[in-house]
Amino acid sequence: MNPTLKFVLAVLIALEISFTSSWTVNVILAVIGLVIILAARPGWKRLLSLIFWPLIPAVALAVAILMQSRSTGNTQFAIVLFTRIYAYVFIGSAATLTTPIYELVMSLEQNAHVPTKFAYGFLGGFNLMPKIVTEVKTIRVAALMRGETLHFWSPQLYFKAIIAALRWSENLAEAMTSHGFVEDAPRTHRVTVRIRSRDWIIAIGSLILLQGLLFGLHLA
Amino acid sequence: MAFVKLSDLTIQYQSYDSKVAWPPTIDHLSATFESGTLTLLTGPSGSGKSTLLKTIAGLYPKFGEASVSGSVTIETSSTQPRVAMMFQDPNQQFAMDTVERELRFALENLQVEADKIDDQVQAALDYVGISNLRHRQLNNLSGGEKQKVALAIIVAMDSEVILLDEPFASIDPAARQTLLIKLRQLNQEAHKTVIIADHDLLNYEPYVDGLVRLSDDGHQLRFFDRDAAHDVFEAFKNSAQLDISVTLPQPNEPTAVTLNQTSLIAGDRTLLKPTSFTFPEHRVILLTGINGSGKSTLLRAITNLSNYIGDITVAGVSTSRFHKNQRYQQVGLVFQEADDQFLNVTVAEELALSLKHSRHPEYFQARLDDDLNNLGLADLREHVVYSLSGGQKKKLQILIMLIMATPILLLDEPFTGLDLQSLNTVVALVKDVQQAFKLTLIMISHQLQGLAPLIDYHAVLANQTLTYVEAIR
Amino acid sequence: MSKTNAWHLRDIILLTLIAIFFGVIYWVIGPLYNLLTVALTPVGLGPAANDILMGVWVMAGPLAGYVFRKVGAATLGEFLGAVVEMFFGGQWGASTMISGVVQGLGSELGFALTGYKRYDWTSLGLSVVTTTIVTFGWDLFRNGYAAYHIGLLVALFVIRLASTFIFAGVLTRAITNLLDRTHLLSRRSA
Numbered sequence: 001m002n003p004t005l006k007f008v009l010a011v012l013i014a015l016e017i018s019f020t021s022s023w024t025v026n027v028i029l030a031v032i033g034l035v036i037i038l039a040a041r042p043g044w045k046r047l048l049s050l051i052f053w054p055l056i057p058a059v060a061l062a063v064a065i066l067m068q069s070r071s072t073g074n075t076q077f078a079i080v081l082f083t084r085i086y087a088y089v090f091i092g093s094a095a096t097l098t099t100p101i102y103e104l105v106m107s108l109e110q111n112a113h114v115p116t117k118f119a120y121g122f123l124g125g126f127n128l129m130p131k132i133v134t135e136v137k138t139i140r141v142a143a144l145m146r147g148e149t150l151h152f153w154s155p156q157l158y159f160k161a162i163i164a165a166l167r168w169s170e171n172l173a174e175a176m177t178s179h180g181f182v183e184d185a186p187r188t189h190r191v192t193v194r195i196r197s198r199d200w201i202i203a204i205g206s207l208i209l210l211q212g213l214l215f216g217l218h219l220a
Numbered sequence: 221m222a223f224v225k226l227s228d229l230t231i232q233y234q235s236y237d238s239k240v241a242w243p244p245t246i247d248h249l250s251a252t253f254e255s256g257t258l259t260l261l262t263g264p265s266g267s268g269k270s271t272l273l274k275t276i277a278g279l280y281p282k283f284g285e286a287s288v289s290g291s292v293t294i295e296t297s298s299t300q301p302r303v304a305m306m307f308q309d310p311n312q313q314f315a316m317d318t319v320e321r322e323l324r325f326a327l328e329n330l331q332v333e334a335d336k337i338d339d340q341v342q343a344a345l346d347y348v349g350i351s352n353l354r355h356r357q358l359n360n361l362s363g364g365e366k367q368k369v370a371l372a373i374i375v376a377m378d379s380e381v382i383l384l385d386e387p388f389a390s391i392d393p394a395a396r397q398t399l400l401i402k403l404r405q406l407n408q409e410a411h412k413t414v415i416i417a418d419h420d421l422l423n424y425e426p427y428v429d430g431l432v433r434l435s436d437d438g439h440q441l442r443f444f445d446r447d448a449a450h451d452v453f454e455a456f457k458n459s460a461q462l463d464i465s466v467t468l469p470q471p472n473e474p475t476a477v478t479l480n481q482t483s484l485i486a487g488d489r490t491l492l493k494p495t496s497f498t499f500p501e502h503r504v505i506l507l508t509g510i511n512g513s514g515k516s517t518l519l520r521a522i523t524n525l526s527n528y529i530g531d532i533t534v535a536g537v538s539t540s541r542f543h544k545n546q547r548y549q550q551v552g553l554v555f556q557e558a559d560d561q562f563l564n565v566t567v568a569e570e571l572a573l574s575l576k577h578s579r580h581p582e583y584f585q586a587r588l589d590d591d592l593n594n595l596g597l598a599d600l601r602e603h604v605v606y607s608l609s610g611g612q613k614k615k616l617q618i619l620i621m622l623i624m625a626t627p628i629l630l631l632d633e634p635f636t637g638l639d640l641q642s643l644n645t646v647v648a649l650v651k652d653v654q655q656a657f658k659l660t661l662i663m664i665s666h667q668l669q670g671l672a673p674l675i676d677y678h679a680v681l682a683n684q685t686l687t688y689v690e691a692i693r
Numbered sequence: 694m695s696k697t698n699a700w701h702l703r704d705i706i707l708l709t710l711i712a713i714f715f716g717v718i719y720w721v722i723g724p725l726y727n728l729l730t731v732a733l734t735p736v737g738l739g740p741a742a743n744d745i746l747m748g749v750w751v752m753a754g755p756l757a758g759y760v761f762r763k764v765g766a767a768t769l770g771e772f773l774g775a776v777v778e779m780f781f782g783g784q785w786g787a788s789t790m791i792s793g794v795v796q797g798l799g800s801e802l803g804f805a806l807t808g809y810k811r812y813d814w815t816s817l818g819l820s821v822v823t824t825t826i827v828t829f830g831w832d833l834f835r836n837g838y839a840a841y842h843i844g845l846l847v848a849l850f851v852i853r854l855a856s857t858f859i860f861a862g863v864l865t866r867a868i869t870n871l872l873d874r875t876h877l878l879s880r881r882s883a
Contacts, residue, residue, distance in 0.1 A: 007790075014787035018835045046782070053727070053784045060730045060739020061836055067737025070842045081837045085785075092779055092786030101780060102317060117702045120325075122773065124315035125709025130359055131311065132713050134525075136721075138560055141525055144548035146563060146624065147577025152722050152749065153860070155867035156563050161714045162760065162868070163559065163606065166877055168312055169707035174279045175313035176702060178305040179322070179373060180329030183702055187328045190337040236876040283703070285880050565874045604875050 002199040003099045003107035009203045010095040014088055016210060022217050023076070025210070026083035033090025040097045050093055058085040101126055103193075110193045117183045124172050135164050222296035222380040222413050223255035224276055229290035231271055231280065231438075236607040244438060245271045248290070251432075251441040255295070258407040258414040260424050260449075263434035265637035266610050269417035270308070272434065273383045276415075277305040296380050304379035308386040310366035314358050319345075319369050322358065326373050344376035348402055360487040363512050364395025371399060375406070382406065384416040392512035393423075400427045420666075421456040425449070462668040465690045466678050473500040475533075476628050476660035477522055477551075479686075482530035484517050491517055493684040494530060502658040504674050506665065506692065509681035515664045516556060518681065519630045522662075523553045535627060552626035556633050558613035559606065567608075567616060568601040574623035580657065584623045591619060594645045610637040618646055622653045631663040635671075643670050650674060668692060698763045708757060708766070712773035715753040716781055719774075722749060723784075738845075740836055744853040747828065748860025750792075754800030755820045755865045759812055760878060767804060767820070771797030788835060792828075799827030800861065814866065821862045825854045 017026060037050065062078040069077070102123065109119040139160045143150045150157045231246040245268040253259055263269050274280045281288045294303060307313045316322040323341040332340060345351045350368050358366065367387055374382055382403070388396040404427045406412045418424070421431075431449035433442045444452055477499040484492040491514030499505055509515050520526035524539055524547065532539045535550040542550075555561050564570050571588070575581050584591075592598040595615045600608065605616065618634050635643055651674050654661055665671060678692050729742035757770025775793020783789050803820025804812075829850055833839040838846065872878055 010787045011790055014791055018788065018791070050782070054786070056727050056730050057739070057743075057784060060734045060742070063734050064737045064740050065837055065840055068842060068845050069840045071840075074840060077837060077840055084835075087786075088788040089784065089786030092789065093782065095787065096780050096782070102321065117700065118705055120315055121702050121705030122709045125706045125713065126777070127315065127317050127359075128312075128710060129713055132710065133717055136714070136717050137525060138555070141523060141548065141553075142555070142560055143563055144545055145523075145552040145626070146573055146620070147549075148563065148573070149545060152718055153864060155864060155871055157718075158714075158752075158756070158864075158868045159871040160563065162711060162756075162872060163875070163877065165707055165710035165714065166881070167559070169703050169710055170283060171307070171309065171312040172315065172706050173701075173703035174274070174283050174305075175307060176315045177279060177282070178277060178303075178307075178313075179315070179326040180377060181315075181325075181702070182329065185329075186331060188331045188334050188337070189328060190324045190334050192334070234880055236880055565871060606875050606877060 001202055002111060002193070002195045003104040004111045005195060005199050005203045006095050006099060007104065009206060010091050012207065013091055013210065016214075017084055017087055020214055021077060021080045022214055023079045023083045024217055025213050026080065026087040028213065029087040029210075030083060030090045033087065033092075033094040036094035037090060037097055040094075042097055050089065054085050054089045058082045061085065106189075106191065107193045110189060111195050115184065116181075116187060120176065120181060121173075124176060125169070128168060128172070131168070132161075132165075135161065139164075222294055224253040224381060224413060224415070225293040225295065226251045226276075226441075227291045227293065229272075229275070229288070229292065231268070231275055231286050231288050233271075234285045234287065236604055245286070246275070246438040248439060249441060250290075251443075253413060253415060253432075255413055256407065256411040257429040258404060258427065259416070260421070260428045260431050261415055261417040261434060262419060262421060262431060264436060264639065265419055267434050267436055268438045269419075269434055270385050272438075273305065273385050273415065273417055276381070277303045277383050279305070294381060298380065302377060302379035303381040303383065304374040304377055306367065306370045306374065306382070306384040306387045308389050310363045310370065310390065313370055314366075317357055317359070319350075319353050319356050319358060319361075319372075322369065323373055323376055326377055330377060340376050344372045347375050348372040349398070362391075362395075362487070362489060364391035364399075367391055367395065367399060371402060380412060382412050382414045384414070386418050387416065388418065388420075388511070390511055392510050395512070397423075400424075403427070421453055422460060425453045459669065461693055462672065463691070463693050464672050466675055466692065468688045468690060469498075469500045469503070469677050473498075473503075475499060476501040476503075476535065477662070478533040480531040480533065482521070482528055482532055484514055484521055484526070484528050486514065486517060490684055492681070492686070495686055497679075497686045499660065499662055499679075500677070501660050503676040504654060504661040504663065505677045505679055506663055506668075506671065506675045507679050507681065508664070508692075513681050514684075515681050516632050519553060519632050519662065519664065522630060523548075523551055525553075548626075550626065551628040551630065552621055552624055554618060554621050554629065554631040554634050556636075558610070558617045561617045561620065562605045565604055566601070567597060567603050567605055570605060570616065570620050571601075571623070574620040578623050579625040583656065584625075591649060594649070595619065595642070611639065611642060614638060615642060615646060618650065622650065625653065625657050625659070627657075628660045628662075631661060631665075633664055633666065635665055635667045638667075640670065643667070647671060647674055698765075700763065704761060704763075708761065708770055709773055711757060711760070712753060712770060713777050715774045716777035719750070719778055719783070720781060722746070740832075740838070741849060741852060743832070743836070744849045745856055747825075747853045748856035748858070748862075748864075751796045751800060751824050751828065751857060751861050752865060754797050754824065755803070755817060755861050756868065758800060758804045758820065759817075759865065759869045760872070762809065762812060764805075764809060765801070767801040768794065768797030771800065792831065792835075795831045796824065796828055799824035802827065812869075817862055817866060821854070821857050824861060825850070825857045829853060 062082040065074050065078040105119045105123045108114040140150050227250050229246055229249045230244050232244040233242050235242045261269055276292050280286050314322045316325050327337045348368050348371050403414055407414045431444040475498040479495055479497040481494045483494045507515055517526050521528040678689055680687055680689050726742055726746055730739045733739045733741050753774040754767040754771040758767035772793040775789045779789045800820045802823035804816050806819050807816040
């Protein structure tokens with residue numbers, strides 16, 4: 001499916017279930033998400049962590065409703081909140097696990113007409129991720145070597161990271177410019193990303209189906 | 221065919237402090253680089269070589285916070301002259317994740333028709349001889365491979381002028397030679413005008429048409445023809461030779477750092493095969509090896525900044541058993557990149573922090589004013605560390621780590637960008653502190669001149685193994 | 694940094710790098726959130742963990758607003774942070790992107806109310822308040838806060854306000870003070 005439509009669809013679904021309270025719809029969405037995830041064949045570790053970690057906020061929200069609600073016997077709403085978290089996570093992961101960030105950015109450039117400077121600036125920055133992980137480690141070790149421990153509430157940690165980011169952004173922007181990139185200039189595309197009619201049908205069909213389900217279950 | 225003409229060019233960086241204007245880096249410079257030549261641009265570190273190249277490439281004043289006056293003219297037969305640039309740090313010049321995508325990205329930017337892109341990509345990769353890298357992830361390539369990819373992009377873009385900013389600083393000699401041969405080929409067969417900036421002049425002579433030296437004040441470019449250049453190359457070769465010898469460690473010396481079947485792997489390359497090796501206590505050990513052999517990775521492994529396989533024991537404790545905070549009370553690292561060392565804003569704050577946690581604050585407090593004077597940092601106390609010159613940063617960086625007086629101190633290229641006088645001052649300071657507190661120093665340095673009085677032992681990392689040798693050259 | 698609202702390649706890369714950096718920080722404190730939640734759940738206060746740490750989640754917004762001084766910087770900073778977090782495989786899935794926009798708009802509002810003219814405690818303070826209100830409004834729906842009894846609601850709101858004040862206010866101010874003293878930002882031209 002076209003990456004842009006896929007992500008728009010995922011966000012619209014997440015938005016809609018945030019404001020509706022049907023646990024059956026949540027379960028149906030979570031199951032669909034899970035099927036897509038399984039089809040992408042993630043590793044066991046990834047799959048287990050996808051199932052396990054959301055359990056914590058899901059249980060927390062459900063228990064809180066059971067214990068802290070204004071009205072008693074709100075089991076129904078507790079189940080809604082619990083299933084909602086899984087719908088969010090599985091729908092979201094169904095989108096991220098099946099879309100490399102590169103393809104999403106290409107689609108945003110060509111289909112959503114996001115300005116190229118945003119598309120490639122983001123992609124260039126994103127590809128520096130391993131360096132950033134190393135940098136965070138380096139900053140903390142540099143501090144330890146001077147007898148200081150940095151925590152997530154230490155301003156120096158963020159300050160040093162921004163100093164490094166300033167330098168890298170300058171270097172990368174220069175490199176991209178020397179590789180011919182010009183802001184707002186037209187570019188050709190070796191690979192054309194299209195939105196096929198099938199993509200529209202899936203996206204719009206899914207949304208109609210979702211409304212039908214929500215409405216139908218509401219009547220029932 | 222294209223020549224590069226500089227007319228009355230002045231480049232001045234904007235100061236951090238609006239009250240103080242910085243002197244121009246390039247000062248009313250006029251010169252011409254002849255069409256179809258391969259020129260080596262040299263000059264001391266910090267003389268503005270990089271600044272000059274980036275201005276010729278059209279990157280400044282768009283980037284770099286510099287103001288530029290005068291003009292750069294590139295005369296060429298084509299209507300849109302292309303100037304390409306290869307950067308010093310191979311890790312920060314790609315926007316994409318794979319080799320193929322980066323090449324496509326560049327060609328798409330030039331609006332090459334979609335159905336011609338892949339052929340041009342293949343042709344460029346073939347030219348540089350790296351077709352096998354086409355589908356590789358850039359992050360997994362070695363420094364040398366990355367620079368070859370950078371060259372392939374320049375070839376694909378068919379730039380008339382090719383500028384290289386210290387491109388071989390972190391790559392192995394074999395890759396360097398391949399790149400130089402290809403550059404010479406581009407220059408002679410395709411008549412590209414090539415300018416390479418480098419302060420290290422070794423092994424350039426067979427490849428270049430001429431040598432140009434940028435003066436300290438950025439005002440003059442002095443051109444040397446082949447004969448005159450020959451003398452400069454020879455003089456450099458002689459100055460770079462040290463030819464002294466040291467003894468080998470005794471087998472029963474107490475050790476500071478021990479590698480137990482330790483191996484180092486970067487991406488898919490083995491840098492160090494499972495090795496057992498000891499660094500003796502209270503000694504100064506020079507660690508050398510060709511670029512890209514893994515020297516920095518070894519120091520980072522000892523400080524747990526890089527992953528390793530096997531075991532490393534520091535001060536008698538396996539690093540995996542150390543509580544994190546305690547480990548760094550035993551071992552410190554002078555980073556290759558000076559900015560990584562600093563935590564605060566001003567020079568005075570950096571000094572204060574080190575004195576606060578130093579093992580011997582009284583000793584350093586007593587000599588601090590003298591040290592700062594000797595290092596030329598005395599008047600810079602209230603300056604922002606990020607506004608210091610490269611050499612000043614290095615000096616401050618070494619000083620603040622010496623003040624900590626950590627028993628084991630690792631130094632990764634601590635002398636980069638220091639002139640001879642500063643170098644001697646720094647070496648004397650390091651030696652003083654090392655002897656006062658019997659520190660163990662493990663030091664990587666390209667720069668060997670002036671180090672003789674400091675070094676006890678010499679370890680070489682080559683062919684994925686570590687050995688002690690007697691000779692230093 | 695700049696007097697114009699135009700975004701350039703370099704700014705966008707910088708913003709992305711800052712967003713990724715926050716992604717890494719979220720990763721680092723993820724276990725803390727989980728521990729807090731697990732500890733508070735038996736008394737039915739699990740969601741409070743979210744409020745206690747809210748300030749950390751929303752820091753990227755005011756920081757980006759301050760660093761770039763452009764319309765949309767806070768929103769874009771938070772949103773990119775959320776996208777990165779989602780690709781990392783965060784615990785909140787697709788709703789992360791919505792939360793990112795909501796949090797970003799929350800902190801953006803603070804800067805907007807001063808007409809993007811003030812970058813001091815006034816705008817930062819306003820931003821703290823607007824962020825708290827807007828994100829709380831969103832959690833009334835997303836996390837079902839609307840069903841809680843009023844006492845708990847007030848308590849959660851106060852906790853969230855305090856957290857946002859400490860991280861998105863005090864800590865952000867400390868970071869920007871350090872940055873200001875280096876003059877690195879003011880030197881960067883548009």
